[in-house]
């Protein structure tokens with residue numbers, strides 16, 4: 001019998017029963033820092049099927065996230081990041097895990113850092129001045145959206161904020177207006193898009209379609225599902241990249257190596273900001289929850305995480321989208 | 336067939352209920368025979384006594400199902416030589432012949448029991464009424480069997496994790512393959528020899544069951560048992576994903 005480790009995980013075979021599988025570790029990770037420190041991690045999957053991410057299954061899904069954290073606890077692992085939709089399901093609330101003697105984070109500080117630093121870099125490379133730009137944030141009342149907005153306020157010409165729930169949007173928009181920033185908010189994207197020079201999309205939605213754009217607009221898509229490209233009006237000069245990602249210059253390895261199955265990107269050793277945040281916390285021995293709740297990410301946290309990232313040799317990912325590496329980045333896409 | 340008309344909404348419900356009882360009774364008798372064999376082959380007197388006691392417990396389960404099936408006038412078909420059940424029994428006998436007590440416990444108490452507990456629970460809830468009470472109470476007892484063995488297997492794993500996990504993997508592919516073929520959407524290796532007429536899998540919807548959730552819940556319980564024993568989740572997921580479906 002061939003040992004199972006040699007073969008890839010035939011996920012397709014368990015499609016029919018995927019969401020019955022209890023949360024469990026899938027592969028181990030090993031990462032190295034520029035400083036020479038090394039650390040190990042375990043990727044735990046909640047086995048929540050994307051098509052089950054709806055209100056009807058909310059309770060079951062929250063339970064699965066809690067079960068996944070229990071797995072971490074049972075394995076005696078002392079820190080964890082609740083990536084992607086898992087922290088969304090808990091709304092960043094870690095109260096249930098207080099007894100676990102475990103450090104947790106949503107990873108949203110570093111994700112936000114990569115989003116805003118990526119946007120700044122793209123603007124710079126395209127000769128666009130941040131301070132003269134109008135920045136549209138789609139998903140502005142979310143944890144990452146608020147973090148990015150708060151970081152950018154005072155640094156840009158005008159903030160254009162979009163989300164569906166008008167109450168939350170108004171509260172947030174009004175606060176920024178009261179602070180003296182130039183802000184326009186609307187739940188109707190078409191009212192904002194024509195004014196935008198730079199766009200951050202951090203909504204978890206497949207319904208977003210953008211049209212009536214200015215020429216040469218820069219779009220950082222950090223939300224999931226990743227399908228904004230199909231829904232952006234095809235204007236020549238639009239620069240759309242997938243943001244919120246870093247590149248681990250000193251590499252990482254998975255065991256078993258599922259990189260060809262799970263983690264396929266057009267450049268080597270890319271990783272999500274959220275996952276890199278926990279790696280940095282491990283490198284630095286941070287013993288307190290870092291990003292949690294909603295709306296708590298300060299610019300200081302963003303800057304701190306970004307500094308730590310650079311310190312350990314983890315840089316902004318080169319610009320890419322589903323077509324591959326984008327022209328401006330081609331020179332520095334290899335490690 | 337008077338009872339049938341009184342108690343069942345339709346002939347389809349009668350048939351699928353009959354098949355569910357047939358499978359349960361056959362499964363219990365397989366369990367009973369497995370423990371009886373074990374009582375024969377093992378030397379340790381305490382393990383011997385435990386095996387006999389266990390065989391008796393499975394006998395009582397079979398009797399409970401039989402008595403109720405009779406009361407309902409179901410069309411029960413008991414067939415220990417039905418292809419899947421027989422293959423599982425053969426696997427068990429193989430390990431028993433080698434006096435491999437641990438392997439036997441893994442097959443009977445983890446693999447078969449995970450399927451029994453989960454499917455009795457789902458079937459009981461779907462059938463409702465007195466059947467529900469019967470299935471759920473037997474599921475409860477099976478759960479005690481399982482929990483007891485899981486503790487024992489935790490200790491075994493502790494003694495020598497690598498050897499234990501390798502051994503478990505071998506048993507998994509020998510036995511779970513059969514249970515997986517049995518519980519796949521279509522019988523992957525032909526008719527089970529227990530169901531009356533066509534396979535009941537095509538008729539489960541008459542009692543609000545479906546084969547994917549039955550199978551999914553059973554494999555989930557199996558996976559949880561493996562987690563509790565201490566088998567790394569990244570191993571068991573690969574084992575499960577590789578089962579035929």
Ligand SMILES: NC(=O)C1=CN([C@@H]2O[C@H](COP(=O)(O)OP(=O)(O)OC[C@H]3O[C@@H](n4cnc5c(N)ncnc54)[C@H](OP(=O)(O)O)[C@@H]3O)[C@@H](O)[C@H]2O)C=CC1
Pocket residue numbers: 083084085088107108111138139140141142143144145162163164165166168202203204205207208222223224225243244245271272273274275294
């Ligand atoms: N690249 C990376 O490394 C990472 C990416 N992410 C992704 O970032 C995204 C945001 O995460 P997070 O901030 O935590 O999520 P939140 O749920 O906190 O925020 C989502 C925001 O999007 C808004 N929104 C949702 N649907 C729409 C819509 N159709 N139109 C406009 N606004 C909408 C919500 O407001 P309202 O409901 O009122 O519309 C809310 O403001 C997620 O997709 C997540 O998967 C997360 C972590 C890491």
Ligand SMILES: [Fe+2]
Pocket residue numbers: 363366392393396397477
């Ligand atoms: Fe039994």
Ligand SMILES: [Fe+2]
Pocket residue numbers: 366393448476477480
């Ligand atoms: Fe039993």
